[in-house]
Amino acid sequence: MNDKINWNRITQIIADLERATTKEKAIREPSEQLKEFQYTLQNSDDIAKNICCFLFQQSILPLIGDENLSSTLIEGILILFSDILDLKIKLSVKAVEASQLICFVLKHGLELGNQRELFEEIGTVAFTVLSKLVEETTDVREAAFLISVSLDYATKSTLVHGYPSLSYLKKLLLSIPAENLKSVLPGVSVALTTLISNKNRHQVVIESIEILQWMWTTCNLTEDDASKLSELINRIFEQKLDNPKCRVARVNMSGILLEKCSEIMKDGLSPCIKCLFAAISDESQKVQESAEKPVLNLGGSIQISAVFEQCVNDLMRFARSADEHKRLSLLQSIAGIISINTNNPDFKVQLLTSLHSLTTALVTVSEIYTNDDLICEVNGGFILHRRLYLNTALHFSAFQTILINLPTDDFVDVLIDVLAENPYFAPEIFSIFEIVSSTGPKELMMSVIEQSNWWNPQKSNPRAVLTLEIVLETTAKLCGTAMLQKLLYRLIECLASPHPTVVQTAQAALEEISPNKNVAKLLMDNVDYITDRLIARLQFVDVSPEVLTVFSAILSVDGDISDLLSHLMPRIYELLDTRDSFSLPILRMFPRVAIKIPSQVEQVIDRSIHFVLAPSISLQCAALDSIIAAIPLFEDHDKLLPMIHQMWAPSVLIMKSSADCSNSAARRAVNVCETALLAERSFVRARVRELLPLFSELVEGNLKLLESNPEHRHALKMMHSLLDLFLTALEGDNIFDCMELEVFKTLLFCFEQKVKPELTDKALKCLSFLYQSSKAFVWTLMMEVSQKYPVGQLPIKKTQYFESVSRDVRLFVGKLL
Structure with missing residues (x-):
């Protein structure tokens, strides 16, 4: 015996630990005493170790079953017990009894809903000790409680703490004789199947699968057992397993069950067959490889x-x-x-x-x-x-x-x-x-x-629209040269569909079919076929009025297709001249016709002029849009001047008719004036100057409309068009020279506080151009508006031009100065 050991101190330590289970408040946590006992055990000779181990088993180990002992002390005692088991010293208590005591503590911890830390903290060390206590052979009746607690713990604990309990369970089951194992088969099978269904930590799932695989192939199953297990097998194989390692374990289980249990399980193993074939298509290469051998071993078509x-x-x-x-x-x-x-x-x-x-x-x-x-x-x-x-x-x-x-x-x-x-x-x-x-x-x-x-x-059938989208996409994939002409016209027709998704898909399909995605080249390669189809339809336009929409869609194709369009324009002009019902769609195509076929610009302007004073505002707008698009593209200026002269009076008449209101045709008439000014500045100079009072009237009238309704769409667009016209007229060579006062008074309307900032900013640009053309005069006007008269000997005569100007405008101009 080691004389250096203070046995009185050992006795005192045991007494302190025993007192820790009482409810005396003055007792401190004896954790240090426990560490001291552990140190004595580790540093003593064999005889002393045997005595310490005996004292521990008789006096300290039983304390863990006391409900008043803290989780810290329970954990400490279990760690000490683990060290003692490592010494391979013969136990004075039965291993099964010690295991049941530890399991009782774990079970008690599971029942403490608000104190989960008790079993979470000691779980790992507890199952380490339990694994060391497993003997070579365990009686199945004595193991029943231990199995129950380990399964309960694995099910209720967190993912981190679930694996040690399964490792212990596996070792415990292996110690039970095979002939007795069947008595715990139902409970273990159901519990582990539930665990696989509810847990996603791969170690837990894999261990559970391996335990079930071993039990089901070790026990001598009967047909009655097979019928009961088939539902559990189905649950396991229907479970979604995200981790590839888990799926590999399940595939291995399938192969082994099919190899060893197929005669007894019969149809109950059909989920295993499904699993193996599903693994062949799995995204993981390892899962696919794991299924190869079992699939080859499958017999029987x-x-x-x-x-x-x-x-x-x-x-x-x-x-x-x-x-x-x-x-x-x-x-x-x-x-x-x-x-x-x-x-x-x-x-x-x-x-x-x-x-x-x-x-x-x-x-x-x-x-x-x-x-x-x-x-x-x-x-x-x-x-x-x-x-x-x-x-x-x-x-x-x-x-x-x-x-x-x-x-x-x-x-x-x-x-x-x-x-x-x-x-x-x-x-x-x-x-x-x-x-x-x-x-x-x-x-x-x-x-x-x-x-x-x-x-x-049909418009009211979204499913039919979806069908056409898929038809177009599939046609692009299937359509070869021999089939192209059968469906090319239909593909072009879809460019004119009222459904945006169909138009999008038709464009993509044509690009897919076209050489180098050049749709224009595709159309020109098939120009004769397309022209024949379109002209044939145009001959019977009353029966197929949608042909004009198809023609319009062709105009939207990128690239040079002027040869194709030139063949069709004579028939289009004929319809415009003879069929009033087609005037609007044809006029709406003219801006793109002018861009696509420059040789047709003169015809576009000439024919559009006749519709400027049409009774319908829609026709007026379409005609004016065509003129606006065509004028910049007209190369023969000698021919352009008479046309501008011809369109000028009708445009002015439209503007005058809308002086007290605002409409889209009047705005386009203003745009015609600006476009003509850009194309032939010297020719229309005098004409634009003459219209300044009308422009001022339009500015004042539209600003009043915006004051009463700030969201008046036509009035806002008209104001932008009028100010754009002023910018074009004032920039560079000032069209309104000697008319600065009238222009200045018109711009003052835009500096009211209620005017939208976007209009005020544009009016400021106009004022800047006006100032550049006549600095002294415009400066004097601004001084008078803001009532900031210069101090000096010069006599200043106040005018009557700006008596009605509001205070907001005076302050605004004053800030500019």
């Missing part, structure tokens, strides 16, 4: 066919289910089965038998939803359509894997049958046509797509 049929039926049932993982698992399983059995003649027969059901399920699961025009996404010009039930890359990847491994010709035939049965699914079927376009029968698919009922959607 009948078994695979049964699972395949069940997956197809389930996909039909769960195609629109909210359970994304269920849908993904079914898609991956079907994809795996088909891809593995591509060369299996027996399976090919099964596939053809189930092809109609599978096709219906695939069409249903790929349902496309109509896009909101404001939030739709575009890729390469084509609109990205939302598939609610294939909304992740994994879902769509599995879906595509199925499509590309199906017998394409038979699949397309069935798709056409499904389309005939239910035209609602036309967008989905045409989208599938696009996916299989590289291997499918193109002529057959195009014969379906070119049917006229898909190309004329």
Whole structure:
């Protein structure tokens, strides 16, 4: 015995620890005494260690069961117990009894809802001690309570603390004789299955799977056991496992169960077969590799066919289910089965038998939803359509894997049958046509797509519009040279669609078909065909009035297409001259005609002038817009001057008729004056000067309209046009020389406090140009308005021009000075 050990002190330490369980307030936490006992144990000889261990087991270890002992002391005692077990000293208490005591403490901690830290803090060390206490053989009856607590702890504890309890459980189960293990099989199976369903820490899930795999293959299962376990197996294999390591563990479990339990479990292992085939399509390479050997070991086409049929039926049932993982698992399983059995003649027969059901399920699961025009996404010009039930890359990847491994010709035939049965699914079927376009029968698919009922959607039917979008996109992928002329005119027609998404997709489709995405070259390469179609339609324009909209759409194509348009213009002019009902759409096309065909500018102006005084404001606006667009493009100035003379009087008449109000035609008439001023400044100089009183009247009248209604759209646009005209007239060579006073008085209206800042800023620019042309005079006018007269000998005579100017304007001009 070591004489240096103070046994009286050891006795005192044990007494202090025993007193810690009392409720005396004066007692301090004896943590230091516990550390002192541990130090004595570590630094004594073997005889002293044996005595200390005996004292610990008899006097200290039982204290952990007292409800008054703090969690710190419990943890300290367990750490000390772990050290004692490492010494391999024969215990004076039974290992099972010590284990039950520790488990009792853990169970008590689990029941303390508001003191979770008790079992969370001591859990790891407790299960370390319990693992050391496991003997080579454990009686199953004695182990029942220990198993129950470890499962309870794993279920209720946090993720960090769950794994040690499973490690202990695994070691404990291994110590139970195999013939007795079956008595705890139901409880452990249910608990661990629930744990897998509720936990996402991969270590916990993997350990649980390995324990279940070992138990189910170790116990001698009966058919009755198999029926009870089949539901648990199904729950495990339906669970979404994000971590690839967990999925690998589940695949390994599938292979082992199929190898060792298939005779007893029979149909109960169908989830395992689904799991293996789903793993073939998994995004993780390790998961795919783990499934290769078990899949090769699968025997019996009948078994695979049964699972395949069940997956197809389930996909039909769960195609629109909210359970994304269920849908993904079914898609991956079907994809795996088909891809593995591509060369299996027996399976090919099964596939053809189930092809109609599978096709219906695939069409249903790929349902496309109509896009909101404001939030739709575009890729390469084509609109990205939302598939609610294939909304992740994994879902769509599995879906595509199925499509590309199906017998394409038979699949397309069935798709056409499904389309005939239910035209609602036309967008989905045409989208599938696009996916299989590289291997499918193109002529057959195009014969379906070119049917006229898909190309004329009703405005009130969003689904029909969606169908046309998909038809256009699919046409771009399928359309070869031989098929191009059949559908080219229809593609062009879609450029004139009232639906923005259709126009967008038609443009993208034409670019896809065109050489180097040059739509203009595509049109010019087919100019004869397009011209013939358009002229034929123009001959019967009453029957096909939409042909004018198509012509308008062609005008919007980038690039040189003047040769194509030149062939059509004579018939367009003929319609304008003879058919009043087509005047407005034709006039609205003229601005683009002037840009696309410069040789037609003279005709555009000449024919538009006749409609400037038309009874309809819409016609007036369209005619004036055409003139505004064409004047800057007119190269022969000798011919332009008579035309300006011809259009001037009608334009002035329109402005005079709207002096007390504001309309869009009057604004365009002002723009005509400005455009003419830019084109032929010297020719219209005198004419513009003559109109200054009218312009001033229009400024005053429109500002009054804005004062009564600040959101008056026409009045605001008219003010911008008038001020733009003043800017053009005052910049450089001042058109209004010797008329500075009149211009200055007009600009003062724009400096009222109620006038919009954007108009005031533009009026200031006009004032700046006016000042540059006549500094002294404009300075004097500003001095008089602001009532800031110079002090000196010069006699200043006050005028009567600005008596009515408001105080706001005087202050504003004063600040400018």
